[in-house]
Amino acid sequence: MKTFKPILLIVLGVMLITTSCRTEDDLSIDPPTEETITANSTIANLMSRTVFNDGSNDNIIDNASCISIQFPVTVTVNGITLQIDNDDDLDEIEDIFDEFDDDDDNIVISYPITIVFADFTTIEINSDDELQDFADDCFEDNFDDDDIECIDFQYPITASVYDENNDLINSIIINNDNDMYDFIDDLDEYAAVTINFPITVILADGTTQIINNIQELATAIEDADDTCDEDDDNDYDDDDCDNCSTDLVTDILTQCDNWYIDDLERNDNDLEDNYAGYFFTFNNDNTLQVSWDNGTQTESGTWSASGSGNTIIFDINIPGFDDINDSWNLHEIENYGDELEFKLRIGDEDELEFKNNCSSDSSNDNLVNTLSDGLWIVASYTEDNDDQTSNYSGYELDFNTDGTVSASNGSNTNSGTWTVFNSGNEMTLDFGTDMPFQEFNDDDWDVISSSETEVILQDVSGGNGGTDTLTLQKL
Template identity: 50%
Template sequence: MKTIKACMLVVLGIGLMTISCRTEDDLAIDPPQEEQIEANSAIANLVSRTVANDGSPDNIIDGASCLSVQLPVTVTVNGIEIVINDSDGYEDIEDIIDLFDDDVDSVVISYPITVILVNFSTVVVNSDAELAALAANCLDDNEDDDDIECIDFQYPITASIFDDNNEVIGTITINSDSEMYDFIDDLEDYAAVTMDFPITVILADGTTQTVNTIQELENVIEDADDTCDEDDDNDFDDDDCDNCTTSELADVFNQCAEWTVDKLERNDQDLEDNYEGYFFSFGNDGSITVTQNATTYTGSWQASGTGNNIDVVINIPSLPDFNATWNLHEIEQEDDEVEVDLRLGDDRLRFESDCDDDGDVDDADLVNALTTGDWYVTNFTEDNQDETGVYADYTFNFFTDQTTTATNSNGTTTGSWATDSDDGELELLLNYGEADPLDELTEDWDVVEVTNEIIRLEDADDDGTVDTLTLERTPFDGGTTDTLADYLIDGLWFVASYVEDNDDQTADYAGYELNFDVAGTVVASNGNTTNSGTWSVLNNDTQMTLDFGAAMPFEEFNDDDWNVISSSATQIVIQDVSGGNGGTDTLTLQKI
């Protein structure tokens, strides 16, 4: 009967673990010393910490790494009630919190809830006060969340139980962390216990390791401790790039031909509205090309590091708002929308792109859009010259027989169109013959973007310039407004960027404020030096003149045929192409 009673004791101590008992006829066996695990030993403590309930994944709800909330649970996040059924729900909470940057976030729990403690026992909690008290208590008891999260056991694991006579009285099959925790907690009830080696452990990087003795197990757990980010803090954003790599970022940038600025905040100023209509392209060679109407800006980008510590260095001399060493905060891909979120302290920069995951534009989408309804040229640049206005009164139609017509008040010109993707990239081939000015559109265009409302095309010349053609559903409205003069005289301006023949000279104008008056006088002053000049707007706001005489450094701006690239109440971009060496000067004025 001794054997039967011993079996019953084991069953009571181990709970749900599987037991198989030896008979009284079994011979005594000395437990192998290298496989024994003793109560309160160093290895027992390490194993207990490894398998303890990890409460950090749901810190966004309870704010405590030493306990977790049993799911499902209902919470109200910034006024939105959601039911959390699994761990994916934690990201749903974070997504709501991330919707706005300047609001006060709140997560309100609907009580009662059941809380799971470190030892896997449960407690019913009825209020925030009870939850806070429970968290404070368990943190104190466990020395501020003492669990080890960088290593896991691969189950099942078996153990043998011995009595005082060194007889094996039972074996235990352990199938989970909670069963292992109970097993370690009950060690003092047994005369001797051995682990059945070899066992397998899983490291934080996903690799496995075979362990053959208790000493080896102790060493591997100690070595693994603190080798990963256990995410025990309450910074819910800091793990968004746990698995990010520089190659993944490069792939994402390569998949999408054009990126726009979804968010740009520098020094508590929201600047994204200043960059509407700017399209960014990130090259595999570390180059950045930015196009805005007929203007092209160039720069560079570079990424280094791993995980949540990837630095992204952006340098676009003509667009200083973007220049910094940013931290890659998140890469988010959902359906066809991709976002790359960068942070620098409180500053934020987020690029977004609507593109297919494989980076390709679908031929069928192009044909369907092209052959439906009227199209108008809203942007055409050739050799860095904006010639959009030439096509302002043309209506373009494309037919399924691959003919196309361009109609204006002088009549209709017929041409042809076709698509080609033999080289892996979709092209739109246009041919309007020698009819002026439509012959300028005759080209094999690379298709950059296709929707039912817009088609963007590009063609790279041998000299590195990129011609652009954009078709939209509404006619060209003239590009620049007829209120350029009104913009200029309304407030003070500063030189946000001045690039002369690829030489960034913006720093020469730091601290200067420009004041344009209605009489055609402009004054540039930095408090110590004042330069006066004249200005005017010509040709329906498509050109601008500036003359500061010999006043340095503003004599660089003296020109009577600046082309107005874009104008708004907050930013004006003008450009001059030298007739001699073909160099390009670009001046960007920003409203103070």
């Protein structure tokens, strides 16, 4: 046995030297095997499908859901030239198209343009024929394609990269879907990669979910798949109610009496003239009354709304009103300051539009008196589908008739100014740089609805192309 002692000592020495090369800090950063993301794995595939470039937003221009046009782009719409800088500007095209129902709409694109594919690669296009060639390669309307649009990542997200010795060699900051797609595409270049949890995902209804590990992320994506209308068709004007809710429907319809039918088309027949002089009053208890012949004739019925966003179904049932009775899809709610429009559709042909001019009867003083009477809280605030209501928990807002407003939670006070204009249909807020209320700074909040206990404001012209909705509730 003595002859083996030198060999044993050498072996032990080598083991000690080898072990000493890894410090305690090195061992502490070894990535857990179950939390690593590998190329072509299930989670990598799900994440990649979640961040595919969605080409459906600009279908009013390219008529193709699998490609998008890189902004800015110049188009001529019914003879009017527009520069489109972001998704929000696409509404200008639709407004021109919707101005008249009996004209032929056309759009002319100024080439060259650049189109973007699902994997964020690009190519220059120089003619309508070239664009149509790529559009023809897209799936047909509402085909069950690979992208998952009912859930989004909230950025930034940080990933950790390890070498073959499990040593941390780099941290990658992922700031958008393009970054995430490239990151997943490059996974085979790394020995091991983990996401730094927790992260936040945004669901189709605007709510958020905290994700703590890979398994939770996979489950969240799989559960979200096909839970919303991904708008993968070429009907550019079927997504005008992204932020609609049944509460908003109730607020809009019940705040005004005497709605009238401005447009009714069934089976290619224009029927609105048949209902000239008919007035509809919608009540909070889901009943409605119709009056005509200067109020000498009346009928009662029911209405109801269910669903959310672009999938709200609006049911009408009035004895004897077969042209109207049906389950309609809520298409759009418009507040033009001097009038309200409530638009319903069935398919691509049948249309029903109620209109009301009661907004013009309101005044600046009405909303000023409402808001300055008591204290208010932020019942809800979403910024481009990102629910940020929790940032304002505990704050009470005090609107003063001198145009000042304060928001206090007992330990912190934000001071600002407010103004109501355009017959009480628009409002400004300015809290300067005071956080978090600087998010409300805007000179053009639309007053979607107002009552003695609730005021709903909306801004649909943000520079990022998103929609902000602020709901104030009286204490």
